[in-house]
Amino acid sequence: MKSKRPTQADVARRAGVSRGTVSLVLNQTEYRVPISTETRERVVAAAQELGYMPNPVAQMLVRGTTRILGFYSFEETFPYSSEDFYYPYLMGIEREATNQDYNVLLFTRKLAELTQNGYSDGMSSFRLADGSILVGNYPNPIILEALLKEGLPLVLIGRSTFPTNVIDTIVNDHRPCSYAATRHLIDLGHRQLGFIVDDLNLAYHKERLFGVRKAIDEAAGAKLTILSREELSSLENFRQALRRNEISALLCADRKLFTPMIEVLQKLALRIPQDLSLVFLVINTWNMPFTTPTYVKLNRGIKGKVAVERLVQRIAGTLDGHEQIQVPCEFVIGNTTAAFTR
Amino acid sequence: MKSKRPTQADVARRAGVSRGTVSLVLNQTEYRVPISTETRERVVAAAQELGYMPNPVAQMLVRGTTRILGFYSFEETFPYSSEDFYYPYLMGIEREATNQDYNVLLFTRKLAELTQNGYSDGMSSFRLADGSILVGNYPNPIILEALLKEGLPLVLIGRSTFPTNVIDTIVNDHRPCSYAATRHLIDLGHRQLGFIVDDLNLAYHKERLFGVRKAIDEAAGAKLTILSREELSSLENFRQALRRNEISALLCADRKLFTPMIEVLQKLALRIPQDLSLVFLVINTWNMPFTTPTYVKLNRGIKGKVAVERLVQRIAGTLDGHEQIQVPCEFVIGNTTAAFTR
DNA sequence: CTGAAAGCGCTTACAG
DNA sequence: CTGAAAGCGCTTACAG
Numbered sequence: 001m002k003s004k005r006p007t008q009a010d011v012a013r014r015a016g017v018s019r020g021t022v023s024l025v026l027n028q029t030e031y032r033v034p035i036s037t038e039t040r041e042r043v044v045a046a047a048q049e050l051g052y053m054p055n056p057v058a059q060m061l062v063r064g065t066t067r068i069l070g071f072y073s074f075e076e077t078f079p080y081s082s083e084d085f086y087y088p089y090l091m092g093i094e095r096e097a098t099n100q101d102y103n104v105l106l107f108t109r110k111l112a113e114l115t116q117n118g119y120s121d122g123m124s125s126f127r128l129a130d131g132s133i134l135v136g137n138y139p140n141p142i143i144l145e146a147l148l149k150e151g152l153p154l155v156l157i158g159r160s161t162f163p164t165n166v167i168d169t170i171v172n173d174h175r176p177c178s179y180a181a182t183r184h185l186i187d188l189g190h191r192q193l194g195f196i197v198d199d200l201n202l203a204y205h206k207e208r209l210f211g212v213r214k215a216i217d218e219a220a221g222a223k224l225t226i227l228s229r230e231e232l233s234s235l236e237n238f239r240q241a242l243r244r245n246e247i248s249a250l251l252c253a254d255r256k257l258f259t260p261m262i263e264v265l266q267k268l269a270l271r272i273p274q275d276l277s278l279v280f281l282v283i284n285t286w287n288m289p290f291t292t293p294t295y296v297k298l299n300r301g302i303k304g305k306v307a308v309e310r311l312v313q314r315i316a317g318t319l320d321g322h323e324q325i326q327v328p329c330e331f332v333i334g335n336t337t338a339a340f341t342r
Numbered sequence: 343m344k345s346k347r348p349t350q351a352d353v354a355r356r357a358g359v360s361r362g363t364v365s366l367v368l369n370q371t372e373y374r375v376p377i378s379t380e381t382r383e384r385v386v387a388a389a390q391e392l393g394y395m396p397n398p399v400a401q402m403l404v405r406g407t408t409r410i411l412g413f414y415s416f417e418e419t420f421p422y423s424s425e426d427f428y429y430p431y432l433m434g435i436e437r438e439a440t441n442q443d444y445n446v447l448l449f450t451r452k453l454a455e456l457t458q459n460g461y462s463d464g465m466s467s468f469r470l471a472d473g474s475i476l477v478g479n480y481p482n483p484i485i486l487e488a489l490l491k492e493g494l495p496l497v498l499i500g501r502s503t504f505p506t507n508v509i510d511t512i513v514n515d516h517r518p519c520s521y522a523a524t525r526h527l528i529d530l531g532h533r534q535l536g537f538i539v540d541d542l543n544l545a546y547h548k549e550r551l552f553g554v555r556k557a558i559d560e561a562a563g564a565k566l567t568i569l570s571r572e573e574l575s576s577l578e579n580f581r582q583a584l585r586r587n588e589i590s591a592l593l594c595a596d597r598k599l600f601t602p603m604i605e606v607l608q609k610l611a612l613r614i615p616q617d618l619s620l621v622f623l624v625i626n627t628w629n630m631p632f633t634t635p636t637y638v639k640l641n642r643g644i645k646g647k648v649a650v651e652r653l654v655q656r657i658a659g660t661l662d663g664h665e666q667i668q669v670p671c672e673f674v675i676g677n678t679t680a681a682f683t684r
Numbered sequence: 685c686t687g688a689a690a691g692c693g694c695t696t697a698c699a700g
Numbered sequence: 701c702t703g704a705a706a707g708c709g710c711t712t713a714c715a716g
Contacts, residue, residue, distance in 0.1 A: 349709060350709065361709090361711095362711075365711055366712095396710070397708085398710095399709080399710090400711090401709085402710095403709080404712085
């Protein structure tokens, strides 16, 4: 029923040559094997007349390479409201993939559902890509280990529980920007700062705190109060925490605390930045209640680009060891911070 | 040097069976051909021990299907500041692709660069996908025609210069929301409305104008003034145009006029919405100077979803004709519109 | 219940 | 300069 596509053999038949010759002509390998112009023209004409297009799958099989970079996210993209979009990464990845002449394959099926099969069948789709980029912080170690064991070229954007010398990771260095943000507040005259965070065990939060502490330590009379999720649970608690420590500026280190914090601040009728200066050490630019917040930009696109660069090298086999690559953040001053007024 | 991956033959050898049997066992086709539990277990064990993963490329070749949906954008994504992001589409596409058990391949190489080859070699990568979704309004007809001629399953998100019965397109119906937006302004007491647009020859702008006109015609004393890009070119021109027509509310129909219009309004020191109500008939949510504008939401995600649904049916061959599918927009009331005060 | 064979559509040595 | 053959790693009738 369905009109079959013309195949290489059809072209060969029509041009009156062998299949090998068709392949040679159409792959522009003129330099390697010389072919008479006459034959060449006959083949090209036949291909054109037949509307021939080589089957890329067959080419991949015989070439052993697909020129595809895989992309997999451990974080859920759905529902739409998710704060863990990976599109900024994808942007950088796609751009760099274009440069390197790779297409990008988005793996949609979740690995968790795929690992059921005894011999890890589900992962086989990863073999479709010459190498893959994973996104996610501290992904399930079992799954990650299974992936690593396969020996496929892999780069993780984010941190993992594995040693940095067994897997390539791309991460942000949070220290310089946390330092810069804190300096910014101190320069504005603030001395009593709050640092709000959910889980201080996580490496990136430790880094942030490190940068903040450094700036605090350098400033005369500066004091830091660490606030946790519990503080946000009740309006009164939070108000007290701010009052007791005379906090005039708040550094929000945790994406998860973003929404609850904003809610609490609104309920307390605190004006930003008149009553309280606010710095977002992490932020989702697509979901901002402030048009121009003071925040740390994560440069996800750049991380994506760096990931591709690393992956391509890994595929080429020009790399021996694995390592953690740090990408700088960027501190952006907006209007959620203002000079301290007593 | 590089340790070759185990192949099906390796598993067969180890399990002491034929390659066909390995395939049968590992593909879970137990129902079709009965295989003894003993053999089955031996095969699975061998596969596990060897860390065998089937080569998906070989499977694709023999199956003749890839379970990949291609994605191609006619619009440039770069530079980053581009207003024509396609990520909202991708979101809906990916989600629905997950449901339908397809992976998504992003074609990164631009078609324009690929069409050089006589026999349109570059397009062959489209054959890697079982079907593809294209995004873009009025894409280059030559390229689109070449694509259509290949007879590949295709769905275009956007409008084209081709008749609607030769290609499946997914478009927004702009009339209802333009009508609703205009009604909203009229209900707020506005009577002198401006409609600012760049190129009224485009179908979607005509549709918008159609909806607006309908609401205008229904309201006593309502008047519409159409403003063009020229009006924006000089501050004085624009001020005059607003004054002369006593315009108290503006409907912005064109994405391209967004930035220049905002600039002009700011320079004229017009307060929104006190001095002028503003409705965006199209908007990029990731680039809003107003936190909650009154605007028409394009539901790109839904268009992506619909495109996948249509494409999957096309691939299945359950469709005969082609058609234009309309997806409704959504009118969202924000705070850039307010009641008319003389 | 299992094996041997053909074939998916290509590319690439290898002969001539 | 060109053809015949082997092979990429699978699946699927077809025999037994």
